[in-house]
Amino acid sequence: MTRKVCVTTGSRAEYGHMQWLIRDIADDPDLELQIMLTGMHLEERFGNTYKEVEADGFAIDARVPMGETDDSPEGIAAAMGRGVAGMAKALMDLQPDILVILGDRFEMLAAASAAMVTQTPIAHLHGGEATEGLIDEAIRHSITKMAHLHFAAAKPYAQRIIQLGEDPARVFTVGTPGLDAIFRRDLMDKAELENSLGFDLGDHFFMLTYHPVTLSVVDPAQAMNKLFGALDTFPDHKVIITGVNADAGNDRIREAIAAYSDANPNRVLNKTSLGHHRYLSALTLADAVIGNSSSGIAEAPTAGTPTVNLGDRQLRRLSADSIIHCAEQIDDIRAAIKRALDPGFLETAFINEPPYGRGGASTIIKDLLKKADLSNILMKRFHNIPVPT
Template sequence: MRTIVLKILFFTGSRSEYGIIRPLLMVLDKVDSIHYKLIVTGSHLLEKFGNTIESIKKDNLSGEIIQFASFEENSSPGLTEFNTVSENISKICENEKPHYVFITGDRIEAYACAIGAHFSKTTIIHYGGGNISKGSWDDIYRYNISNLAKYHFVTNEVASQNLKQVPSLLDKNEIYNIGSFSVDYLLDFKVKNDNPLYSNSFALMTFHPSQKLDENIAEIMEQTIDYLLSRKMSIVITYPNTDPGFEKIVSVINKQNDSNVTIHKNLGSDQFYSHLKQAKLIIGNSSSSFVEAPYFGNPILNIGKRQDGRISDKIISHCDLNIESIKAWIDQQISCNFEKKNCEQLFGKGKSISLAVDLLNRLSNECKHR
């Protein structure tokens, strides 16, 4: 029987996507039967968002990086940018002739990648389908990517059941609940004795735009910052994603001049997990509050409706864009001395990467028999 090395193109257009697949790529570097290349585009190439392609390069992964610019420094991705990504992906697939394109999550760039792969007749593996976030356009993109994919690696059982109910999905036997790669990595991170990041207790804050629901995220963010400072807490703020409306959030961030506010355009996975581990409070509307943050057990507040419908751990608190409710929650956590709690481990127990590698090796064996 002839030996076939599985060729996979991994796609990343944002820091969140790369942070998710990074632990898997690090393991694949040691797997001889799988050869991968990494397509890098989107906000990775923007100085405004930290030029995160440099962080990717510093990881020294074995897979070749294929990069191209897809949108301008001060713009959000729209139709022109969508077409740029899909056309480039189609050309790359035609040149590289991979067995599969591996697409993560639900960003518009990821959807454009799926369209490009589809028209080049390249089989898609979709990671992270079946989740729901009613308050963002990502919900639609995620659903459409799943419909274009043949294989589905999902992160939790609810997502698996959601996908099985999609009538247009071609093969419901190709849905695999493997959990989150990020969880595999952070479980090891939990046992490390990190030195304190800051001299004071701090809240970690990440807000993304929520234009689908026309929520005034920037205003509630500014009010929350002011109240945390009044309670003598330091704040670490990470930049939003590139969704339309990010400018208002960035404007609030850039006007902060208090010495107790620290701003990061990009922390990178290791530093981000260190911050999740040491933060006394985690506040915002990011999906990381649902997937990674609960495993560290610190108090979490999800604000607004951006993540409505997403599977939620019992330790996550939720409230609308109401500053009085937010103040009450902050006061409660301070009075309880930021009590830690055990999470439900909804996104796996540390076996996700090994399950994914086993599945990819199975796909490699299928290629041998074609």
């Protein structure tokens, strides 16, 4: 009898990370793939990215709109409630043997809550990581306590999962599956990317992705204006800006990006969603990745592109030598970008092995999902670690 593996995703970023895992599950005759989409995938203002899933040839088994009508705390809380109810119903209908969840977004907390009450085992990817200034930290560790199998991106993260009381026998260090897309599919060259985008990228360009810092008291529009001020000191570089996520404060960021791109139509391309193939193609071709997205931490070093990481959003994640952390002030950002372009820096930035591996995680995770003993997996005991007295 085939094992039913349901993969849920609420954003283009999550789907991009799991695209090859989904493919590997679909291609395994011993597994039956189910896909449950929610969150930003089903929202027009975030690009209706469910179409990317369909374009890849995958059937969508359940669509659970969360109705993310605004980015206020009340609006997000209401969306989470709708998500829990809708995903609980979907899980009761689909009856998967296990649910795969990635990361730390509020949509995935809703999915984990629905799985918990429907007694659906959870496999959690990218647990044990640490971030500052974000509600993601609490969400990530909360999902860890609801999950039954854990696939960590690096050994220190696996150790933190065990520190949270999880059974070491259920914790696996596999790397990040998002890297597989760099190696398992031919990426576009610059001419192909320009043709696909309908935009001249010139001789040099930056990639920019900036998301809300959910526990910050700083006006996100002010942070964006400082970033744009720094970018203006590099007028020979064009800029691709990708869409912001649905966290509180996203409206202010999107408005600032729209105003900046409208004022610089020949230099700045503002895309709600590039799609994962174009995104990774641009990532490998850019002179630098700038912003506060996890892709600058995980994918960019493996792609051979330096990262300018702004502020505290990713500060406690493991970082490769090619990542430059800086404060969100014009002079600091300008100096960090200049360093990222310095040939002397680039000579040594990629010598050491990146902390998240060089691909292969998707197949490892698929094989572990296939052979895991699920007979008593819902029964969890807290794994105590001796504490010095």
